[in-house]
Amino acid sequence: MSIIHDLAATIEARKSADPDSSWTAALLSRGPEKCAEKFGEEAVEAIIEAVKGDRARLTSEAADTLYHLLVMCIARDVRLSDIENELISRSIQSGLDEKAAR
Ligand SMILES: N=c1c2ncn([C@@H]3O[C@H](COP(=O)(O)OP(=O)(O)OP(=O)(O)O)[C@@H](O)[C@H]3O)c2ncn1[C@@H]1O[C@H](COP(=O)(O)O)[C@@H](O)[C@H]1O
Numbered sequence: 001m002s003i004i005h006d007l008a009a010t011i012e013a014r015k016s017a018d019p020d021s022s023w024t025a026a027l028l029s030r031g032p033e034k035c036a037e038k039f040g041e042e043a044v045e046a047i048i049e050a051v052k053g054d055r056a057r058l059t060s061e062a063a064d065t066l067y068h069l070l071v072m073c074i075a076r077d078v079r080l081s082d083i084e085n086e087l088i089s090r091s092i093q094s095g096l097d098e099k100a101a102r
Pocket residue numbers: 007010014021022023024025063064067
């Protein structure tokens with residue numbers, strides 16, 4: 001299992017955890033809209049670091065963004081395996097071919 005799979009499994013488990021016992025459980029208890037808001041904030045912070053070009057800070061913000069993306073999706077019952085299957089279904093076609101076929 002990769003760290004991303006481990007993280008997704010931890011977030012799934014936090015859905016039924018006491019909100020006082022974990023940040024993830026507390027965030028999930030505030031609902032999918034709050035999870036989406038937090039993802040948006042973290043994504044913007046990652047964009048800012050990408051524009052600035054600070055590699056270490058971008059790495060940190062990218063990790064925050066990935067975590068909050070998983071929380072947002074899991075809050076809406078979209079699992080990492082669903083996203084992986086979507087990526088696999090796309091892997092048979094290049095992005096340029098997909099765009100041309102639209
Ligand atoms: N990867 C993360 C991770 N990245 C960021 N964060 C938390 O996300 C929060 C974001 O901080 P902010 O300052 O933006 O949020 P805030 O100001 O406290 O909240 P608001 O006022 O906006 O509501 C911080 O508390 C970070 O610690 C994370 N919390 C947890 N994880 C992973 O999730 C696992 C389970 O964590 P718990 O659920 O806390 O046990 C951990 O072991 C980690 O692997």
